[in-house]
Amino acid sequence: MAISVTLETLPAKRTPFQNFWRTFRKNKMGVIGLVFLVLIILVAIFAPWIAPYDPYSSVGISAKDVYQPPSPEHPLGTDDAGKDELSLFVYGSRVSLTVGFFASFIAIAIGGSVGISAGYFGGRTETILMRFNDIMLVIPDLALMVVIIALTKPSLWNIILVIGLLGWTFTSRIVRSQTLAVKSKKYVLRARAIGAGSWHIVNNHILPLVLPLLVVNAVLVISISILNESALSFLGLGDPTLISWGQMLNYAFARGAMSSGAWWALVVPGFGIVWVVLALTLLGQGLEQVFNPRLETHHLTARKKTSFPEPAVPSGRPQLSPPPLLTVRNLSIEYKISENSAARAVDNVSLTLRKGEMLGLVGESGCGKTTLMLGLLRLLPAAGSIVGGSIDFDGHDLISLSDAEMMDVRWKGISIIFQGAMNALNPVRTVGDQVAEAIKQHDSNISGDAMASQVAELLDLVGIAPERKDDFPHQYSGGMRQRAMIAMALACDPQIVIADEPTTALDVMIQAQILELLSSLRERLGLSIILVTHDLGVVAEMCDSVLVMYGGVLAEYASVDQVYNSPQHPYTRELLKAFPNLANPEKKLSSIPGYPPRLDNLPAGCRFAPRCTLAIERCELELPEIKEISEKHYVGCHLLDVS
């Protein structure tokens, strides 16, 4: 369970375009690019009205007009034929943009079709298409274009065709890899299972997810096409009857603009090219930001200095002997959502952990379990912060430690096995190497021999044959990788290990093996373990005590026996009823209607009230206080006062 501040899109109805615009306008550079592009397009459309002279006619031009510097009459000077540079620039934009748009349309259409066909059909189709693609990619585009244009008539449409037909290779490769990614999605398999054919699947499932990529890519291909057209025209291969920026450069260069000192004849068309390419690049970047959600800036922003309200410690906290290893009092953690609102992910949670104790932390997804654990280690993401309470570990107040001191506590004092961590091993390094790295993090002076024996010892401890230390993660099964993660967590001899859903996604038998391992480690090393899980059965089998969380608050906290055999909180009771019990398989499973509250929209009263069948009026108004109803059995529920 990731940090569960899910900020869904608002239900208010917006057209896709409005949604697009809302995200796009946040990217200032993209907006600037768009404005630049629109300006130059307007210039091209309204050329006859904007240009002071008609560059296609040479009426009224005499020899003295050649290479005139800028003057009120010709604001950007004149060219080698005495024509007005400003007018040439304005008309030139028409050709350059036409070539850019049409050529890139051809390139994108071909690249898109080739990429999707190769990615979707795979096999021989893919081999043939992609090998052809590779050959096209190695041939230098410009050289080939020069040859083709030189052999054909240099007309505008020939140029467009040549640029378009040679410019798709780059697009098809990107599209193919995106298609492959989409094709492996389960919903494509689902569509096949429905009986849908290839045409339907490509149109309905592949294309919508490839389209954004095509749009972003099109923008880049347009600018490449414009550059290619300029280059061809500059080399004298453009249509001599048309004016384009490349053609302007060609003439200026060929007819002595440099030697005449007529810099304007080169700068004006150059400026046009730079303008369009820059506009398209900025626009492309802006579009990518919208379409590629991974690049989108996170909703949560970093929070600055935290101020601590004095923790209100109620009397009657657990008095245990010997003193507990870890005592958490009234811990509260918030995530900043916007400038002035925060979501309280953990509210007023207290717990204790003795040496050798195994505590089960139970609750549905999104109830704050992972956040609480990250808070203990002060590993909260930037937007999260501890806003109240205290954490006492082995005599140290973890909240007041400096960052450097906290580094020392992590791994040497408390280590954590993250959820899904077995998939987080580095695939290109051996497992032994990665375990060694964990040891080195905290004991950098260790000798090579000592390290080797320590790695072997750790692997042996978690049930991996030490000779497999030189294997890579992909040679391990899921269960073995999880064992390796446990070895890494044990690398610095911690007193507490936090295991966040260590067996989720593992098969029952492997799950049993891992739990057995944790149990034996606890006995052999005297470890204290916090087991975070939504599986009540696992907790019943393994743990000494259970803390049930709901909506960021403690619902019930007691010994395993008390929680299972005399549960007091309605939520605990419902959870127990929802759990399949083979000891009594005839009973029908019950579920808890509704869903846990969103952390940015918590109910005013008891967090469970909206789903609680026993809720009374008071439950909706005030959050119940946590009471110790019998020895070390804590419950937060108003109904206890009623009965």
Add this chain to the structure above:
Amino acid sequence: MTETILEVISLKKTFTADKPSLIFGGKERLVHAIDGIDFTLARGEVLALVGESGCGKSTLALTLMGLEKPSGGRILFDGKEVTTFNNAGLKEYRKRIQMIFQDPYESLNPTQSIEEIVTEPLLVHGLGRNKEERRRLAIRALEDSGLKPAEVYLERFPHQLSGGQRQRVVIAGALVLEPRLLLADEPVSMLDVSIRAEIINLLAELRQSRQISVIFITHDLGTVGYFADRIAVMYLGRIVEIGPTHEILEFPGHPYTKALLSVIPVPNPRLRRKRIILKGETPNPIDIPSGCRFHPRCPVAVEACRVTDPTFVNVSKNHLVACLSVSPA
């Protein structure tokens, strides 16, 4: 006698792991994903297929769906041979048999609205005269799947729904074609415990109200006890034990079934029992062990198990076990 809807006869599916190289030679190696499976399914019956990853249960599902071609054996649906269907026949067949996938977060296209998702199967099969009729059918399927009132959901997108709601949408997308057989591949393993019960109860209801047969694929024996009529336990591409649910749960015959049952956590700390934890993991289906395929991990294996591949024996009328240590009733 109840009507048989599906009959699977010595079904096999192998994949090629290594092909002999033209230059270097070498042996072709085959993955025996399914290695001879037989079972029948009656109308309205729920059969649970239980086994660890790598036992071939997902390959079996894809083969039954006609998404993978079997390498041997037969699949009879309503008496008709599925393996010989042409494309049109397969399309018609897929209207009758629908699949529910494990991960409701992955099996819905994020760019489609719920209405598009649920009406898509109708479009594919050319059902429903117009948009209104398809919408009406979608609403009925959504309501039958427990999303009420359905109108509220039609215009939403998958990311706006919770995991349980998404799985209901997947189920609605399958129901809209009024299938006769649902193949549910681990439909609840990705969901929270509190929601699992909802989905299982929903499937149980559908089977009651619509007489749909269900094949429920899972690695967790614990969730099926409430729901399945029969359980088939799979190991390395074969069924090792099959029988009525209560018999399997109370008198498991195969040592593998016994081990699987013993590790199911019991939510009562006063009932902590001796667990049989098997060593290692399911072996690679390329090199299937000789004799009984379970013998290397079996806690009660004897010498004979290395040599003899056990065949099914009846321990009661409908309860079959493939183990040398089990004697017929």
